Amino acid sequence: MExxxxxxxKQCQAGETSAFQELVSRYHQKVFMVSxxxxxxxxxxxxxxxxxxFRAYRKINSFQGDSSFYTWIYRIAxxxxxxAQRRQKRNPLEFRESMDGVLESQxxxxxxxxxxxxxxxxREHLTQAINELTPEHKAVIVLRTLEGMSYKDIGQILGxxxxxxxxxxxxxxxxxxxxxxxxx
Amino acid sequence: xxxxxxxxESIGSWLDGELSPGESESVRLHLAxxxxxxxxxxxxxxxxxxxKNQLTANAAEIEFLPFWRGVQQRINxxxxxxxxxxxxxxxxxxxxxxxxxxxxxxxxxxxxASIDFYLPGWRLGGPRNNFATVDSIDAHGxxxxxxxxxxxxxxxxxxxxxxxxxxxxxxxxxxSGPAF
Numbered sequence: 218m219e220x221x222x223x224x225x226x227k228q229c230q231a232g233e234t235s236a237f238q239e240l241v242s243r244y245h246q247k248v249f250m251v252s253x254x255x256x257x258x259x260x261x262x263x264x265x266x267x268x269x270x271f272r273a274y275r276k277i278n279s280f281q282g283d284s285s286f287y288t289w290i291y292r293i294a295x296x297x298x299x300x301a302q303r304r305q306k307r308n309p310l311e312f313r314e315s316m317d318g319v320l321e322s323q324x325x326x327x328x329x330x331x332x333x334x335x336x337x338x339x340r341e342h343l344t345q346a347i348n349e350l351t352p353e354h355k356a357v358i359v360l361r362t363l364e365g366m367s368y369k370d371i372g373q374i375l376g377x378x379x380x381x382x383x384x385x386x387x388x389x390x391x392x393x394x395x396x397x398x399x400x401x
Numbered sequence: 402x403x404x405x406x407x408x409x410e411s412i413g414s415w416l417d418g419e420l421s422p423g424e425s426e427s428v429r430l431h432l433a434x435x436x437x438x439x440x441x442x443x444x445x446x447x448x449x450x451x452x453k454n455q456l457t458a459n460a461a462e463i464e465f466l467p468f469w470r471g472v473q474q475r476i477n478x479x480x481x482x483x484x485x486x487x488x489x490x491x492x493x494x495x496x497x498x499x500x501x502x503x504x505x506x507x508x509x510x511x512x513x514a515s516i517d518f519y520l521p522g523w524r525l526g527g528p529r530n531n532f533a534t535v536d537s538i539d540a541h542g543x544x545x546x547x548x549x550x551x552x553x554x555x556x557x558x559x560x561x562x563x564x565x566x567x568x569x570x571x572x573x574x575x576x577s578g579p580a581f
Contacts (some may be wrong), residue, residue: 238469245468254456267468271475343455348412361417362452368419383414393452394444401448 222286236276239269247364253357254255255298257348265301265339273358284373291303292374299352325352339400347398354389357382404431405438412442416449 220228220236222243228236247267253262272293273280282291347355356375360366368373368382375382394401410433415418415428434440547561 219555241469241472245465246463249463249468250457263463263471265467266463267471267475270472274472274476339451339453340422340455340458343451346454358452360454361468362449363456368417380540383419386417387410387413390445390448394448397451401444401451401496 223282226277226280226282228288229274230280236272240286240290244290245270248290248362251291251294251359252298254363255292255295255352255355256301257344261301262298265294265297268297271299288370288373291364294355295360295374297398299356302352302355316333335400339397342400343393344398347394349396350389350392354385354392355383356395358389361386405435408432408435408438409441412438412445416445488508 219238225236225240248349249262249266250297252265252269253259256262256265257299263274269290273290280286284292343381347358350358353375357371367394368379371382372379377385411420411424412432415425432442470475502511529530545562548555548557548559
């Protein structure tokens, strides 16, 4: 029978490293995806995801189960990602290359040339529009879109109220809609 | 705010299933009868789909073992003290934790400002004295004395010219000659 996250946490707190390894195996992909959504760069996202689990390991004894483990781990990941976004002034050329790789891989599955061109343009503008969002707005969009999280969980992760989450989502979407109105 | 405006603010939350049953019904009814808001709803759905496609586009699986080895390496690695220190500072002073400091600073400033009101006998740097003299405000021997009485809320400002100052002023007047 599979152990719950809380049971694994308690084993971790008792010094079982294998329990922590199991927790990492459960959440590494999700944490990586959230970091990637926020940072838009694979290497940075991988670095943030590993740093997230390292910090979680160091603080595991302070985790009392007030929130779920995944909320706790996402909170660490989002905080590190937002911090990284603020500190790093990414080289635009490097960023461009990383996004081109994504766009090329997407083009391989496109069939109709008209749809292909339209989708490509939409993706380019969407990438730009996402990157123009503030880290807080980007965080709510990523957590809601990628993970389908409830406003309550997003609020717990970002340390704000559900009303603030609702408001941030509304304004983030409005900004994106305004910039992409011709493509939608 | 018009009905359309208030409904448009709720369409996103309605699509997310985050509204109460009453609010959901209100948005649903409005959308059923409003073509403009239905268009906003369609755009939002397109946007959500485009966002999902975009954010999951590079969702390549990352292999667990190399990832875990990276985490283990960090756990076993002894970090330099300054990195540890910076990390702790960042955690301590990160935005959500700093939220307490704003009301704390306001409370501290208010406390300092009102200390004289609540503790009128208390004074930094020696006994309280309600009599002050300012010397020669215009450098021509004139002085100002200020007497303030807290209990009766009386303030007396006394302008005077001392003898030395008067003589100097007289000398100045002689030297400068008549004024035209």
